[in-house]
Amino acid sequence: GAVVSQHPSWVICKSGTSVKIECRSLDFQATTMFWYRQFPKQSLMLMATSNEGSKATYEQGVEKDKFLINHASLTLSTLTVTSAHPEDSSFYICSAPQGLAGWGEQFFGPGTRLTVL
Amino acid sequence: AQKVTQAQTEISVVEKEDVTLDCVYETRDTTYYLFWYKQPPSGELVFLIRRNSFDEQNEISGRYSWNFQKSTSSFNFTITASQVVDSAVYFCALSEAGTSYDKVIFGPGTSLSVIP
Numbered sequence: 001g002a003v004v005s006q007h008p009s010w011v012i013c014k015s016g017t018s019v020k021i022e023c024r025s026l027d028f029q030a031t032t033m034f035w036y037r038q039f040p041k042q043s044l045m046l047m048a049t050s051n052e053g054s055k056a057t058y059e060q061g062v063e064k065d066k067f068l069i070n071h072a073s074l075t076l077s078t079l080t081v082t083s084a085h086p087e088d089s090s091f092y093i094c095s096a097p098q099g100l101a102g103w104g105e106q107f108f109g110p111g112t113r114l115t116v117l
Numbered sequence: 118a119q120k121v122t123q124a125q126t127e128i129s130v131v132e133k134e135d136v137t138l139d140c141v142y143e144t145r146d147t148t149y150y151l152f153w154y155k156q157p158p159s160g161e162l163v164f165l166i167r168r169n170s171f172d173e174q175n176e177i178s179g180r181y182s183w184n185f186q187k188s189t190s191s192f193n194f195t196i197t198a199s200q201v202v203d204s205a206v207y208f209c210a211l212s213e214a215g216t217s218y219d220k221v222i223f224g225p226g227t228s229l230s231v232i233p
Contacts, residue, residue, distance in 0.1 A: 032219055043208065044162075044223045091160055097219040106152075106212075106221055108162040 002028045002098045006109035013084055014117055021079045021112045023050075023094030029074035030096035035067075038091040038111075050077040050094075084116045120144075121211050121224035129230045130199050137195045138227045140209030144190075146170075149213040151185065151192045152221065157205040165207075168192065199231045 003026040013019050023033055031052045036044040048069055049057040056069035066088075068080040077096075081088050093111045120143040130136045142151065153165040166176065168185055176183045180197045196203055209224040 034220065036223075041228075043225045046220065046222065049220065093162065095221070105167065106164075106219065108154075108164075110161045113160070 002026075002096075002105075002107045004094065004096050004107045004109040006092075006094060006112050008112060009110060010113040010115075012115045012117065015085050016083055018080055018082045019084055019114060021081070021092055021094075021114070023077045023079070023096070023109055025075045025096045025098075025107070028096075028098045030077075030098070031074060033071060033077040033094055033096045034106075035069065035077075035079050036093045036095070038093060044093060047079075050079075052077075081114065084114070086116045089114055089116045121209050121222060123207075123209055123224040123227050125227045126225070127228045127230070129232060131232050132201060133198050135195060135197050136199050136229065136231075137193055138207050138209075138229070140192045140194065140224060142190050142192065142209070142211050142224075144211060144213050146213040149211060152208075152210040152212075153183065153192075153194050154208045154210060154223075155205045156208065156226070162208075163205075165194075196229075199229075201231050201233050204229060204231045 005024045007022045033050040035047045037047050038044045046059050047062045050069045050071040052071045052074055058064045066082055071077040091111050091113050095106045095108045097106050122141045124139055149170045151168045155163040173185050182195045184193045206226045206228045208226045210221050212221045
């Protein structure tokens with residue numbers, strides 16, 4: 001199957017700093033990618049849909065100014081957590097569909113564990 | 118709005134027992150996909166199955182089997198002869214044609230512990 005990578009796999013930062021997480025589709029192109037957040041012992045919650053060449057679409061309750069998404073190419077989407085605080089500590093997972101838009105099989109990245117001190 | 122319910126928060130079984138994980142979904146669409154994913158302690162999601170709404174045939178893959186019943190909006194997952202390596206969190210998920218098949222909504226998950 002297709003491969004989606006994330007970098008870094010884990011990151012620890014100080015409160016108030018910004019952190020960038022990359023999501024790459026390694027062997028296919030994706031015009032759309034998705035970002036999820038997962039708190040400990042909870043489910044994956046969809047944060048936003050990243051659209052190549054246009055603005056991301058955020059789910060209700062997600063602060064777009066805090067979670068900046070850039071989908072600059074067909075293989076790369078980035079999520080920047082700005083002015084991170086301890087409550088942003090979470091497991092962030094991206095996914096990308098392969099195939100026809102709206103019919104694709106989803107491929108998930110391995111996740112990035114963010115710890116904000 | 119679409120919704121996925123997994124009523125079992127945690128399940129513990131003894132190795133070699135069979136276990137069924139329940140999943141009930143809600144959707145207004147007639148066309149949708151259902152999924153099961155496994156999340157071991159490492160955190161990386163493992164895809165198990167994708168089923169479209171027009172295919173109600175039950176599926177078996179090794180020790181895994183799935184029972185899809187549209188009449189009760191359920192998509193249950195059974196592990197036969199469970200093993201310690203099956204210990205993980207299992208998520209049922211749904212995507213529907215109305216919002217785009219690519220937007221996957223996850224249930225709350227069921228944590229399965231298989232005791233040796």
